[in-house]
Amino acid sequence: xxxLKDIIKIFTTKxxxxxxxxxxxxxxxxxxxxxxxxxxxxxxxxxxxIINQLEKQDSGEVIIxxxxxxxxxDSELRKERQKIGMIFQHFNLLWSRTVEENIAFPLxxxxxxxxxxxxxxxxxxxxxxxxxRGKAYPSELSGGQKQRIGIARALANNPEILLCxxxxxxxxxxxxxxxxxxxxxxxxxxxxxxxxxTHQMEVVQKICHRIAVMSDGRIxxxxxxKDIFENPKHEVTKRFVTNVDSxxxxxKIQKELKELYPFGQIVRLSFTGEISKKPILDTVLKxxxxxxSIVNANIGHSQIGPMxxxxxxxxxxxxxxxxxxxxxxxxxxxxVEVL
Amino acid sequence: MSWLTNINWEQxxxxxxxxxxMTGVSMIFIVVFGLLIGxxxxxxxxxxLYENKYISKVVDVTVNVLRAIPFIIMVFLIIPxxxxxxxxxxxxxxxxxxxxxxASPFFARLCVIAFNEVDKGTIEASEAMGxxxxxxxxxxxLPEALPAIVSGISVxxxxxxxxxxxxxxxxxxxxxxxxxxxxxxxxNGTILYMATAMVVIIVFIxxxxxxxxxxxxxxx
Ligand SMILES: Nc1ncnc2c1ncn2[C@@H]1O[C@H](COP(=O)(O)OP(=O)(O)OP(=O)(O)O)[C@@H](O)[C@H]1O
Ligand SMILES: [Mg+2]
Numbered sequence: 001x002x003x004l005k006d007i008i009k010i011f012t013t014k015x016x017x018x019x020x021x022x023x024x025x026x027x028x029x030x031x032x033x034x035x036x037x038x039x040x041x042x043x044x045x046x047x048x049x050i051i052n053q054l055e056k057q058d059s060g061e062v063i064i065x066x067x068x069x070x071x072x073x074d075s076e077l078r079k080e081r082q083k084i085g086m087i088f089q090h091f092n093l094l095w096s097r098t099v100e101e102n103i104a105f106p107l108x109x110x111x112x113x114x115x116x117x118x119x120x121x122x123x124x125x126x127x128x129x130x131x132x133r134g135k136a137y138p139s140e141l142s143g144g145q146k147q148r149i150g151i152a153r154a155l156a157n158n159p160e161i162l163l164c165x166x167x168x169x170x171x172x173x174x175x176x177x178x179x180x181x182x183x184x185x186x187x188x189x190x191x192x193x194x195x196x197x198t199h200q201m202e203v204v205q206k207i208c209h210r211i212a213v214m215s216d217g218r219i220x221x222x223x224x225x226k227d228i229f230e231n232p233k234h235e236v237t238k239r240f241v242t243n244v245d246s247x248x249x250x251x252k253i254q255k256e257l258k259e260l261y262p263f264g265q266i267v268r269l270s271f272t273g274e275i276s277k278k279p280i281l282d283t284v285l286k287x288x289x290x291x292x293s294i295v296n297a298n299i300g301h302s303q304i305g306p307m308x309x310x311x312x313x314x315x316x317x318x319x320x321x322x323x324x325x326x327x328x329x330x331x332x333x334x335x336v337e338v339l
Numbered sequence: 340m341s342w343l344t345n346i347n348w349e350q351x352x353x354x355x356x357x358x359x360x361m362t363g364v365s366m367i368f369i370v371v372f373g374l375l376i377g378x379x380x381x382x383x384x385x386x387x388l389y390e391n392k393y394i395s396k397v398v399d400v401t402v403n404v405l406r407a408i409p410f411i412i413m414v415f416l417i418i419p420x421x422x423x424x425x426x427x428x429x430x431x432x433x434x435x436x437x438x439x440x441x442a443s444p445f446f447a448r449l450c451v452i453a454f455n456e457v458d459k460g461t462i463e464a465s466e467a468m469g470x471x472x473x474x475x476x477x478x479x480x481l482p483e484a485l486p487a488i489v490s491g492i493s494v495x496x497x498x499x500x501x502x503x504x505x506x507x508x509x510x511x512x513x514x515x516x517x518x519x520x521x522x523x524x525x526x527n528g529t530i531l532y533m534a535t536a537m538v539v540i541i542v543f544i545x546x547x548x549x550x551x552x553x554x555x556x557x558x559x
Contacts, residue, residue: 081469092464106468137558
């Protein structure tokens with residue numbers, strides 16, 4: 001378990017203080033995929049870098065499985081770091097080493113013998129699906145393959161924790177998908193706790209169990225993906241959640257729909273989990289006697305099941321009929337917003 | 340082909356060997372000192388592995404002062420030191436200390452540039468894996484900077500050949516000496532051109548070897 005207790009980090013540059021992390025307290029459980037989401041400059045990277053002490057906090061404690069790692073001696077900290085893997089947005093591989101040699105690097109640091117090293121490297125190459133590319137240099141591989149080396153390298157010393165700082169931000173959507181699948185599999189099969197930093201809601205939606213939303217150095221909201229999606233409270237969270245539909249084009253979509261359908265009402269419905277599987281719309285539509293047309297929809301799949309947002313246009317009805325429609329949907333557990 | 344008989348081939352050959360000897364032996368010292376000073380500068384600079392303002396400043400100023408002194412003046416400046424080391428100030432061996440003094444700071448600068456080119460993220464990733472500072476220097480910094488260092492070695496070696504010619508003219512032997520003594524002073528144009536051609540060929544070979552090695556080891 002990772003426990004962050006009242007962490008504060010202030011950078012001083014040219015006499016100006018930047019409060020990168022302000023009083024963050026957070027518990028991350030063993031075996032979970034924990035997402036930290038926030039806009040650029042929110043302090044996410046600083047926070048994860050504090051977890052493995054690449055950055056020292058100004059106050060507060062970082063306790064990993066009972067050990068206060070801020071108080072460790074240099075040599076003890078280095079031992080501890082071998083148990084915390086980390087992957088990066090820009091992979092940070094060694095250009096001068098082959099794929100195999102890159103993966104062997106953390107094993108060399110951990111003083112693993114040559115034969116055992118080779119055995120472990122072969123296992124890892126298989127695990128991340130880079131068979132046959134072991135002798136290649138990183139520059140000869142694609143971004144997705146480079147990140148696979150990064151992941152294999154991070155897993156080399158059988159860590160209990162894997163920190164990912166924007167691990168998919170430099171990759172295209174398909175490659176992102178495959179890397180996320182790999183991380184999910186690693187979490188399931190090896191039981192490794194994963195801390196994922198990202199500014200992409202799709203990423204947390206797809207693989208995280210719990211998330212924390214960070215803004216201006218603070219954790220403004222924390223909970224399961226389901227809770228956060230169904231009931232976002234903070235302004236920043238709402239922006240992230242609503243941005244999931246059609247990849248951040250929400251405002252544009254809503255504006256367009258209003259222009260396209262000046263009469264009647266546009267209603268936004270969001271579904272999560274079990275209810276997405278039920279024929280709710282069908283049930284509800286049978287009870288109303290005005291036309292309902294779907295004008296925009298986006299359904300995705302997340303850790304907690306399908307998740308979707310749909311816009312419908314209703315017209316030729318009375319105000320009370322509209323209200324009845326909304327009520328029927330809400331009774332079924334759909335989040336409804338009349339625009 | 341009568342002009343060829345004007346040349347004392349033995350003499351040219353001897354001079355060639357001297358030039359290669361001066362360049363080669365100096366280069367060994369220059370690479371060792373330059374790398375050490377380069378690593379010291381890189382590590383002590385702001386944000387470095389062993390950040391230390393004072394050491395950094397002192398070494399930095401020393402390097403700049405040494406680099407500012409023209410080679411020919413360096414030769415005269417360190418005569419006492421050269422005499423102490425070599426017992427004389429004449430001959431190929433006696434040329435080595437001043438060559439090393441002049442070129443080491445230059446090469447050290449090239450090393451610092453090479454080290455600073457190494458991706459900070461890679462160094463950070465190594466720290467995150469639990470590498471010690473020593474491991475970071477030997478297993479990350481040096482191998483990653485190697486192509487740039489090798490290219491720096493060939494640049495320095497080329498410059499050094501020029502310096503050996505200069506020291507040759509003031510008594511160190513080598514092709515510079517032949518060119519000056521026989522070519523220039525005794526007005527033997529053939530010898531002058533011959534010595535020049537030799538120097539140019541050495542420079543080309545050095546540069547060629549350097550470029551080849553860099554292309555072989557650069558995996559980026
Ligand atoms: N080494 C540093 N020196 C000074 N300021 C820093 C340093 N590192 C981060 N900061 C500042 O701290 C704040 C938080 O930065 P951080 O990198 O943690 O944000 P982030 O949430 O990871 O953003 P991004 O999504 O852009 O990566 C920013 O204002 C940044 O400028
Ligand atoms: Mg960041």
